[in-house]
Amino acid sequence: MTEPETRVDSPSSDRLTARPLEQTLYEVKKTIVGQDELLQKMIVALLARGHLLVEGVPGLAKTLAIKALAEAIGGVFQRIQFTPDLVPADVVGTRIYNQQSGEFQVSLGPVFANLVLADEINRAPAKVQSALLEVMQERQVTIGRETYPSPKPFLVMATQNPIESEGTYPLPEAQVDRFMMKVKVGYPSAPEEFVVVERMMGIGEKTQKVMEPDQLARLQEAADAIYVDPGIIQYAVRLAGATRSPALVGLPDLTRLVTFGASPRASINMVLAARALAFLRGREYAIPEDARDLALDVLRHRLVLSYEALADNVDPDDIVRSIIAAVPLPDIQARVPDREQVQWQQTRT
Structure with missing residues (x-):
């Protein structure tokens, strides 16, 4: 049975349809040329509350696709550039001593966002990657003796480069298993690459927000x-x-x-x-x-x-x-x- 990539029927007028997601894809495609499979899997991950690992060689707009999607769905977006000198506190947050009050205060990390981009996740050591284990599975972070829930909706989309071994670290098996899907991104076709170059020669069109986080939450419930x-x-x-x-x-x-x-x-x-x-x-x-x-x-x-x-x-x-x-x-x-x-x-x- 063969079906189109995205088809929206309306069997009943009283239920939510995927039309807002079609509008989201339309906005993202103003920036991203081709990569239809990646964009579809990103939307599936959003609906299923799963995390996505994107693998591809440099220059294939992996990061740009995730940023464009974040702009289209609204909400809080945070990008974490994984580097070898990163520590777990840079990701989840830490406790800071306030000399004036004489008490410790919690500073929450960038992981507290609706959509978190872990860019080049394999460039940080395993202890930093493992900082994401709790929040990806249980959608909460424990700092000291306190537990802080992550925002809703919450998704992690990570990118990694498969061709370089210098300065990279393999992902722990427990970390890899937290990702719902791993999508491999290939090179664009010649016509698609022509459009990419043509667009980059002009002024790029800004992605417009077409959804709110609460609307995405309702779509997730409809998918359930x-x-x-x-x-x-x-x-x-x-x-x-x-x-x-x-x-x-x-x-x-x-x-x-x-x-x-x-x-x-x-x-x-x-x-x-x-x-x-x-x-x-x-x-x-x-x-x-x-x-x-x-x-x-x-x-x-x-x-x-x-x-x-x-x-x-x-x-x-x-x-x-x-x-x-x-x-x-x-x-x-x-x-x-x-x-x-x-x-x-x-x-x-």
């Missing part, structure tokens, strides 16, 4: 109401399980290449992202293709390859693609479920 058939959940579980035991899906040759597969967090994120994509495509229900279209981005960064695989320069994407091809889509009739089914599922979740 999308019905997900249990067969789709089972499909996501099979994909994640196949990364741990490829022999279960008829791929025993891949077993020697994978030391650790994806955790259950991958299954959860695949279903949440599929639900958001279904809302973006204008449906009140998810279909198996929604999960399949996002499976590569959800799974690629969660595989820990063996030394044998690293010696053979095996790409995790090739392993995930083989698994996706080996696991058949569930046979689910695409139809709008009964309201009672939707309410029952929402009660369970």
